[in-house]
Amino acid sequence: MDFLYMLVGVFSGITSGLFGLGGGTVIVPVMTSLGFSMHHAVAISVFQMIFASTFGSIINYKKRLFSLRDGIFLGIGGMIGASFSGLVLQVLSEVLLTFIFLCLMCISLYKFLTKKSSHKLKETEFRDQKLRYASVMIFAGAFTGVFAISLGIGGGLILIPILMYFLGFDAKKISVLSLFFIICSSVSGAISFFRHGVIDEEVLHIGMVVGISAMVGVSIGIHLIQKISSKSHKVILTLIYIFSILVTGSHFLQKASPLIQKNLPFLQKLST
Template sequence: MEPIFALVLVVTGVAAGFASGMLGVGGGFIMVPVQIWVLTSLGVEPTMAIRISFGTALAVALPTAVNGAFGHHRRGAVVPRASLFLGVAGFAGAFFGGAVAAVAPGEVLRVAFGLVVIAAAVRMATAPDPRSGGGDEVEGGGRLDGDDVVDGADGGYGGGGGGALSRSDGVYLLLGLPIGFISGLVGIGGGLMMVPVLAMAMGFGIHRAVGTSTAAIILTSSGGVLSYVYHGLAVPGLPPFSLGYVNLLQAALLAGTSIPMAWAGVRAAHRLPADRLRGVFSLVMVYIGLEMMGAFEIFRLLIR
């Protein structure tokens, strides 16, 4: 690999790690477009490049999420039972999503990626921010005091907090399956969908949604990684250092900076006001979604 490509991946890892810690989204929406550009520039067939980018992004999201989740947990922003059930269901869904991605056309995967990113951004930007109350901001590293972190007979998830859906184990499982499927299909950790669902439908405050999503991504990403490795093992023409549809060299370059930067993102998340956090989340996602769908290329053609 040429040094310039390695440098680009290292810098991308910085941005992805910061986004993972700050937004609870795994950073895949930043890594995937850059990886596709690097791989196609190196002569990899475009559809294969997309699949490798998805699988590698999930592989990087896994240790990055572990690091970020630990930071959020120390600040009391992780709801353990919710993250566990979302993650378990997401694991199964992501494995199946990766299997579908292994046979889907490349352009379909690009459009699906863009649509998922934009839909999640619009939902987060336009929906009201229902607070679950009780110290949700976690300012200065303090712990949450709301019902989500109080252990009890029902684990503290008895449907309170003003969300549209009950906070029950069954609901978390039902939500985790489709979120995991989309995660595996488009190579993202699941936070792009999980954060809006937790914040809007479940009544979590934004910081609690980010922390819980980051923890759930650990399991969701694991299911996707296993699927991309398994379904790519017998594929000919993979670039060097590939294990199935996961490129170990790219993963190492990205993870080398994304993992430590996740800590910086966690600290930023607990210092920024919730509305500013939502704004950053939404704007970056819309831009990247449009870019992946080719919207800017169409615009450039129209103005010529």
């Protein structure tokens, strides 16, 4: 099975480098389809994020592909938000967590496809309003950190529509930035998971295998992002959204069906 986990790690690493995704967009649906609980799938995804985002951000910084200041603002917010992720996993049931994941993916896909920047200022003008600019970045990081790490998706799929809408950032630019953001949020999330007992020995082993393998994929993804056009980037990212929604939707139906059948008599009584 380790070979399969390595393949998952490499593929998820490519999506991390190419789209700034935490890998959970791929890992969470795949791991749940292999029989892991949603909670353990999320924990495995967080390990992938730590390895992939750190390795990828070092490469991106050396290539001067992102602003360190922007990354720090997002990272501060991400650490704040992700610190609550272990508590979220402990409180929410697997079915509810899967449902939230599914809804968030659908909303993010809709915002991504229909994005029209509503702000009146160009990005360069917005930068002059330093306090407002920093506030938007930190808030975006905190909001993304709470949900992204709790759901094991890193943040790229949430950050892209937010920063596109409020700051007018290009999707490729956000992809690079969100990879740096994931370092801060995933480390904070992993600590929170350990504190709340989400991570066990098996999850730790698989997470390490997937994470180390992901570093190979990240280098491939970063190379590709400099080669493909923005249009191609958007098309591929849309397909990843759809893949994640379909696989997660199938998993949700499998988990929710027994609950629906169990409560069907009660629901029928209410309707009569």
